[in-house]
Amino acid sequence: MERTVTQVALFAALIAALGLIPQLTLAFGVPITAQSLGVMLCGTVLGARRGFLAVLLFVGLVAVGLPLLSGGRGGLGLFTSPTAGFLIGFPIAAFVTGFVMERLSNLNTAVAAGIAAIVGGVLVLYVFGIAGLAIVLGKTVGDAALLVTAFIPGDLIKAVLAALITAALYRARPNSVPSRA
Template structure:
């Protein structure tokens, strides 16, 4: 890892923190907020690639764990990793990695469709795959209820995936070596 990698990782951790300034919309039936920060996860993986994208999310979560109020709504500290949204937070690392992996594997032929596929698979599917079961356990609710309640996130996540895919393609056109 070189200085450029460290700077990119820190920059995208800061981007995640900045997206936390967007006020959350907490769903009353499950207590998990809708935030802009999942778009940061998609962008980190899509622009930085698997390793650096995942490391930027790890850095962000470490900063949250030590108490910085970087999550949407000014949340931070170890307690957030035991709450109902913790599974979603943990999934961000894997989600960014998967987005980055798909983008890296298709870099030469990357277009909007591939970028959308990457952001949907890593930024939505993987996040839900880990976050929903955690929600069901932590909130002590049936899995089907947790799944159904989480579907309220899908329209916003699709919009974030579209925006992220567009940005990834624009960055690739402007700076084709960033993913290397």
């Protein structure tokens, strides 16, 4: 129990720390940040349950006003902004990433983490992000989907990084990757 609480808190802090990397805000109001890499790592390293809890803790801290998102943003107002879908989707993306990672236990760690990060950390997160953009910006789902195409190359790079980091961590300290237990 104590180990789980520590891991959840550390990975919530990791997502916050990744927000310190300068963001690049696109014309329609959604920034490109490194924080989605943290969401992917929560799933690939911690697994579905712990990854979900870590990201839920992070989102909860943002909701109460802590300026933990890239650019020092925080507060309930973010849940009505163009980023709302992505923010709401973060915990679900971490859960799906962890779920896929746990189910691919027969594959090489890097391959499993790469697949899991793409499925949960990219595809699932995009479903929420596109829905949020469509609602907040008053666009069709197709138009909102076109807007997120700018994120695809960066998110694929983040998925590869999540796979490599998870595999390296597993090689160095197998017990520190609960998703592979």
